[in-house]
Amino acid sequence: QKEVEQNSGPLSVPEGAIASLNCTYSDRVSQSFFWYRQYSGKSPELIMSIYSNGDKEDGRFTAQLNKASQYVSLLIRDSQPSDSATYLCAGDSGTYKYIFGTGTRLKVLA
């Protein structure tokens, strides 16, 4: 198993729908997780951090962490075409380093 694993997509959702992005992780990753959004040709931008079990909401974004099942997810409500991007999941390895997934490409269809 890869240390942080994401489905590469593309995940296509209609405008206004909820987009659900998932990420699983191995024991090598600690309990801090981060979601980054990367537009084509641009650098990753942090959109959510989650450090404890449960849900964390910020505007249209909700991050969910389930330590027992070793997965972290990102929900985007009322998806907009401007949300179309690649979403990177990252976990803190506990040694200054993050372990990144390869990203899920999201396409929001107008």
Next chain:
Amino acid sequence: SQTIHQWPATLVQPVGSPLSLECTVEGTSNPNLYWYRQAAGRGLQLLFYSVGIGQISSEVPQNLSASRPQDRQFILSSKKLLLSDSGFYLCAWNDGGPQHFGDGTRLSIL
């Protein structure tokens, strides 16, 4: 607030030429600094990280090197570029919180 500067934005270099990419961070002291490379359509590959002046940890043995001559300056170098060095080079920083990325340098090797 903290800002990260990375330059140049794009670079076209011939095979065998040297390389120097620079990254500086403002608004914080003793940050952790990171160099990543992202090949086209791929995930982020950690190249080097530094937790203090003069301290460099290498993740991938190759013809690249890194230096940290000042607290908030991180430099990526090569004496002789290979075709396989093409990619999107990203500098990132953190100081206990999430990593934040610079705008990146797109390097093309001819």
